[in-house]
Amino acid sequence: MGAVIRTESLGKTYRRGVTALRSLDLEVSGGEVFGFLGPNGAGKSTAIHLLLDFIRPSEGAAFLFGVPTSRSRVRRRVGYVPETVRLPRYYTARGLLEFQAGLAGIGWPERARRASRMLETLGLAHAAGRLLSGYSKGMLQRLALAQALIAEPDLLILDEPTFNLDPQMRKHVRDLLLEAKGRGATVFISSHILSEVEAVCDRVGILADGVLRRVGTLADLSAGGRSEIVVRELPPTAIEALSVTGARVVLNGRKATIACDGPDQEAEVRSVLEAGGAAVEAVHARPQSLEEIFLREVGPEAGP
Numbered sequence: 001m002g003a004v005i006r007t008e009s010l011g012k013t014y015r016r017g018v019t020a021l022r023s024l025d026l027e028v029s030g031g032e033v034f035g036f037l038g039p040n041g042a043g044k045s046t047a048i049h050l051l052l053d054f055i056r057p058s059e060g061a062a063f064l065f066g067v068p069t070s071r072s073r074v075r076r077r078v079g080y081v082p083e084t085v086r087l088p089r090y091y092t093a094r095g096l097l098e099f100q101a102g103l104a105g106i107g108w109p110e111r112a113r114r115a116s117r118m119l120e121t122l123g124l125a126h127a128a129g130r131l132l133s134g135y136s137k138g139m140l141q142r143l144a145l146a147q148a149l150i151a152e153p154d155l156l157i158l159d160e161p162t163f164n165l166d167p168q169m170r171k172h173v174r175d176l177l178l179e180a181k182g183r184g185a186t187v188f189i190s191s192h193i194l195s196e197v198e199a200v201c202d203r204v205g206i207l208a209d210g211v212l213r214r215v216g217t218l219a220d221l222s223a224g225g226r227s228e229i230v231v232r233e234l235p236p237t238a239i240e241a242l243s244v245t246g247a248r249v250v251l252n253g254r255k256a257t258i259a260c261d262g263p264d265q266e267a268e269v270r271s272v273l274e275a276g277g278a279a280v281e282a283v284h285a286r287p288q289s290l291e292e293i294f295l296r297e298v299g300p301e302a303g304p
């Protein structure tokens with residue numbers, strides 16, 4: 001399948017001179033779940049607003065399904081959940097979902113069937129007939145997701161979804177996203193909640209200060225040349241010498257596991273071990289969590 005989202009040197013400088021996004025080149029393919037990661041202020045919402053043609057770029061261009069985002073027909077194929085959900089308070093949840101399905105050209109009784117299913121899955125069935133003015137923030141956010149999904153869009157864009165969910169409901173949301181993917185839809189989630197993204201995304205991009213720093217599968221990103229050296233017997237003198245290298249040493253009796261951050265540090269550790277007469281038992285590649293990758297790219301002070 002071709003690219004569902006494509007940007008070419010996409011950039012945005014706001015009127016007061018803030019450059020929120022710089023030369024973004026990104027492709028997301030059909031059926032992918034893509035995590036768009038970055039700390040607050042990185043430019044994620046700006047990129048999403050450009051994709052949806054809410055704002056116009058200062059440079060470059062964005063395409064959805066191969067056509068410029070400014071073609072309004074393209075947006076019909078997109079479901080969107082904004083960062084701040086605003087829904088009309090005088091609707092009931094069921095009324096709103098059925099109305100939305102109607103706008104998308106879905107007739108009866110399918111409209112009602114889909115609304116019921118969404119309300120059920122997202123734990124809103126008990127409040128289906130209540131006016132939204134009485135809904136909590138978390139309920140409104142879940143309803144916004146239901147609204148975005150009811151017409152089974154080809155592309156679902158979620159801007160910093162924070163559904164205030166308990167673990168069980170989180171699983172339901174994840175299942176809904178994976179179900180969308182299962183029918184071939186593309187899902188684009190911007191987030192700073194790494195664990196959420198890690199659990200569902202096929203690929204992630206890390207944005208910081210308007211620049212896309214890394215993009216790839218978690219496996220791609222985690223293979224950063226980091227390793228773990230196992231030593232069966234570490235002489236006490238070597239421990240002090242190792243502290244100079246900056247590598248993290250975990251002792252278990254006299255056995256030691258030394259975590260190295262890259263090939264240079266690994267070489268340094270090896271030479272310290274050799275000088276100290278410690279025999280290396282094994283060396284493993286050390287996969288990184290998404291959090292480690294994220295912090296390395298954006299710095300700990302900007303972390304989630």
Ligand code: ADP
Pocket residue numbers: 014015016018019020038039040041042043044045046047
């Ligand atoms: P994120 O979604 O990653 O938190 P945003 O895209 O909201 O980041 O913001 C990126 C940068 O652009 C920030 O410095 C923000 O203050 C600035 N910005 C966002 N919207 C506007 C606007 N309408 N006018 C001026 N600056 C803006």
